[in-house]
Amino acid sequence: MKIWTIANQKGGVGKTTTVVTLGAILALQGHKVLMLDTDPHASLTYYFGIDSEELQHGVYDVFTQSDSMTEADWKKCVWETPVENLSILPATMAMATLDGVLSKKSGMGLIVKKALAKFASEYDYVLIDCPPVLGVLMVNALAACDKVLIPVQTECMALKGLERMYRTMELMNTSQTKSYDICVIPTMYDKRTTASIAAYRELRETYGDKVWEGVIPIDTKFRTASMEKLPLPVYAKGARGTFAYSELLKKLKSE
Amino acid sequence: MKIWTIANQKGGVGKTTTVVTLGAILALQGHKVLMLDTDPHASLTYYFGIDSEELQHGVYDVFTQSDSMTEADWKKCVWETPVENLSILPATMAMATLDGVLSKKSGMGLIVKKALAKFASEYDYVLIDCPPVLGVLMVNALAACDKVLIPVQTECMALKGLERMYRTMELMNTSQTKSYDICVIPTMYDKRTTASIAAYRELRETYGDKVWEGVIPIDTKFRTASMEKLPLPVYAKGARGTFAYSELLKKLKSE
Numbered sequence: 001m002k003i004w005t006i007a008n009q010k011g012g013v014g015k016t017t018t019v020v021t022l023g024a025i026l027a028l029q030g031h032k033v034l035m036l037d038t039d040p041h042a043s044l045t046y047y048f049g050i051d052s053e054e055l056q057h058g059v060y061d062v063f064t065q066s067d068s069m070t071e072a073d074w075k076k077c078v079w080e081t082p083v084e085n086l087s088i089l090p091a092t093m094a095m096a097t098l099d100g101v102l103s104k105k106s107g108m109g110l111i112v113k114k115a116l117a118k119f120a121s122e123y124d125y126v127l128i129d130c131p132p133v134l135g136v137l138m139v140n141a142l143a144a145c146d147k148v149l150i151p152v153q154t155e156c157m158a159l160k161g162l163e164r165m166y167r168t169m170e171l172m173n174t175s176q177t178k179s180y181d182i183c184v185i186p187t188m189y190d191k192r193t194t195a196s197i198a199a200y201r202e203l204r205e206t207y208g209d210k211v212w213e214g215v216i217p218i219d220t221k222f223r224t225a226s227m228e229k230l231p232l233p234v235y236a237k238g239a240r241g242t243f244a245y246s247e248l249l250k251k252l253k254s255e
Numbered sequence: 256m257k258i259w260t261i262a263n264q265k266g267g268v269g270k271t272t273t274v275v276t277l278g279a280i281l282a283l284q285g286h287k288v289l290m291l292d293t294d295p296h297a298s299l300t301y302y303f304g305i306d307s308e309e310l311q312h313g314v315y316d317v318f319t320q321s322d323s324m325t326e327a328d329w330k331k332c333v334w335e336t337p338v339e340n341l342s343i344l345p346a347t348m349a350m351a352t353l354d355g356v357l358s359k360k361s362g363m364g365l366i367v368k369k370a371l372a373k374f375a376s377e378y379d380y381v382l383i384d385c386p387p388v389l390g391v392l393m394v395n396a397l398a399a400c401d402k403v404l405i406p407v408q409t410e411c412m413a414l415k416g417l418e419r420m421y422r423t424m425e426l427m428n429t430s431q432t433k434s435y436d437i438c439v440i441p442t443m444y445d446k447r448t449t450a451s452i453a454a455y456r457e458l459r460e461t462y463g464d465k466v467w468e469g470v471i472p473i474d475t476k477f478r479t480a481s482m483e484k485l486p487l488p489v490y491a492k493g494a495r496g497t498f499a500y501s502e503l504l505k506k507l508k509s510e
């Protein structure tokens with residue numbers, strides 16, 4: 001089982017899109033995939049038409065029941081999606097309160113890691129979507145993973161954000177004695193604008209081999225696919241965005 | 256003094272861009288404007304080239320000193336920007352810990368409101384930028400304001416996000432016995448894609464007169480302006496984005 005966390009404290013950079021698209025390609029290849037939505041705003045959950053407001057069970061249970069959770073409890077939380085082999089553990093609104101509730105308890109950073117080890121061994125890949133903010137949810141997602149994927153918009157403001165994300169990881173590294181395997185993914189690349197080209201060049205100069213050598217181009221079909229509640233690789237197999245994420249996946253699987 | 260909060264739990268919808276652009280237009284018109292960065296990720300602070308990591312004083316002081324803060328303490332936190340009449344109270348990384356620290360204290364929702372009443376009366380407008388997450392920082396920004404501006408990307412996933420934002424405001428309304436003056440701002444409108452047109456139509460049908468009758472179009476000059484660390488109205492007076500935000504401001508000032 002491989003666990004990949006998709007995180008960036010900057011909002012709207014394509015975190016959820018990356019989880020949905022990579023998840024779908026892996027599932028279409030026949031791998032069993034679980035997506036975890038740790039964002040209280042629940043974009044991933046809504047993407048698949050699950051109404052997070054009505055949900056009784058989800059990721060919140062994993063945090064509040066932690067050691068006492070049984071296999072049956074876990075099964076109540078997992079939903080299937082219209083894509084075969086692709087399941088989701090959805091987010092609920094109550095998660096917004098977790099920072100206040102959990103931050104004092106010891107060991108609160110390892111809740112997700114322990115739950116996945118106990119219940120999720122049947123999956124080949126687990127992809128964790130994060131909220132755009134540093135808190136107990138992101139801390140758990142980072143502690144649980146083998147690899148961190150950081151989507152970064154190719155524009156200069158986003159580069160500052162990446163610097164901060166790196167510093168956050170370093171702060172956490174010291175407390176967790178683990179060094180992260182990081183892959184920075186340039187997204188929403190627009191080859192027509194100088195701002196995009198300049199930002200991409202600076203990204204490669206500053207972060208070198210941590211940055212994937214390709215780019216995810218701007219593709220308006222991502223928006224159309226989300227309107228149809230289908231991942232882009234299912235909605236439009238031949239789209240630019242599908243091809244780019246397939247290339248990214250080749251690199252990630254080869255490591 | 257008018258206090259406007261720009262908020263949306265969805266990330267990357269143009270909150271910071273809206274604060275920077277409206278702030279600049281108001282300042283160019285001769286109004287004295289203060290921008291407050293309550294996002295620990297500090298995009299607004301970085302936009303003006305202030306290195307949030309190096310900062311000694313900022314919004315964090317307002318939260319931790321609250322009642323004991325003096326006029327001299329406040330002045331230490333406020334920075335000028337290259338635009339005349341436009342000042343900023345910057346964010347610092349320490350703010351990410353505030354949820355854990357503050358959420359149990361009573362009255363923690365009114366800290367910003369009290370500080371602005373005490374120290375900021377010399378400003379004509381205060382614009383508050385929010386993080387993309389519901390927590391003590393957003394609660395404070397909503398409690399302090401006269402008007403809430405909610406930028407919403409014209410794409411269907413974003414509409415679900417707006418529904419949640421509304422529900423959050425309703426939850427808060429009951430505890431604050433105040434009803435919000437809300438203005439929903441359609442952003443990143445792309446008249447070439449059906450997804451954008453369909454989402455815009457649905458937005459108007461669902462939220463009626465809460466939605467501004469205009470739109471902020473996609474304009475790649477926003478990215479170029481942020482590269483130059485200048486607000487778009489200063490960098491490109493005649494740009495589409497500048498015109499659209501000027502039209503929005505006409506409506507907001509008329510209310």
Ligand SMILES: Nc1ncnc2c1ncn2[C@@H]1O[C@H](COP(=O)(O)OP(=O)(O)OP(=O)(O)O)[C@@H](O)[C@H]1O
Pocket residue numbers: 010011012013014015016017018039043130131132187188189216217218219220222223226241264265266267387408410412
């Ligand atoms: N390569 C791309 N080209 C065009 N649009 C894209 C691309 N990737 C993502 N998008 C669009 O950008 C918007 C933001 O993407 P997404 O919601 O995945 O970002 P996020 O980082 O998960 O946001 P949040 O911080 O709110 O969690 C969505 O409307 C999505 O459809």
Ligand SMILES: Nc1ncnc2c1ncn2[C@@H]1O[C@H](COP(=O)(O)OP(=O)(O)OP(=O)(O)O)[C@@H](O)[C@H]1O
Pocket residue numbers: 009010011012132153155157265266267268269270271272273294298385386387442443444471472473474475477478481496
């Ligand atoms: N109308 C527009 N047209 C094109 N690009 C835009 C527009 N408005 C904002 N942008 C760009 O979109 C990106 C996200 O905008 P911004 O950072 O203002 O969003 P935000 O909601 O503040 O994000 P966060 O949730 O991280 O705080 C930036 O690169 C910005 O330049």
Ligand SMILES: [Mg+2]
Pocket residue numbers: 015016017039043044129130
């Ligand atoms: Mg997301």
Ligand SMILES: [Mg+2]
Pocket residue numbers: 270271272294298299384385
């Ligand atoms: Mg912002």
